[in-house]
Amino acid sequence: MNLSSMTSQLKEIYSRFETDAAAFTRDAVCTAGCAFCCTSVGSVDITTLEGWVIRSHLAGLPRKQRIGLEKALAVNRRKKERQALVPCPFLKADQTCAIYTVRPFSCRRLYSLKKCGKTGPTIHREAAALSDAGVTALQRLDHTGYSGHISYVLQLLDMPRFRKRYLSGGFEPAEIMAFGKSHGIVINRFMTARRPDDRRHPAIAALSESIPGGA
């Protein structure tokens, strides 16, 4: 597994999505400090590769900050096992993101044309299709990885046995699903059930096919 190359490709997917979706997201009402999407979505899902990038970022933080975030992750996991809706562990007291530069695709794809409320974000159909295409590209890139809640994917990567296997290209979905089940969460599932089905926008097909091979 060439993590350096995979990380570069991951950043390329983020960048392409941002560029391709700009025609839609320019009308967003999102502002810093507006955090309904960080508190009320219930599950911020990431891929294992995204988890690796976040983990590497955490490792480079000052000790006090890193330990604070590790504690927040542990608290988040405990709460998550008791209730469905738990704010993201990386949401700071001022309602901004502690890992903004390495936030996962599930956050990058969110925007809304109206302030979110009980109904969640209002987005363009084409942007939703682009978002699905981005998820497909992420899954093709990380085809021996998993998708799941951010706190648990990071926990998996902290486990030496899992980390060694993932980094060597091993794939044990049954074991990982059992891990998720033991914590009352779903892991090893796609971040979206839909396949990108709107090919009218050329960028959608290009983004979806941007990573060769994979599952």
Ligand code: SF4
């Ligand atoms: S998606 Fe909704 S909650 Fe999130 S920043 Fe935009 S308007 Fe605010």
Ligand code: SF4
């Ligand atoms: S990672 Fe950051 S942007 Fe994403 S849900 Fe958590 S606090 Fe919000």
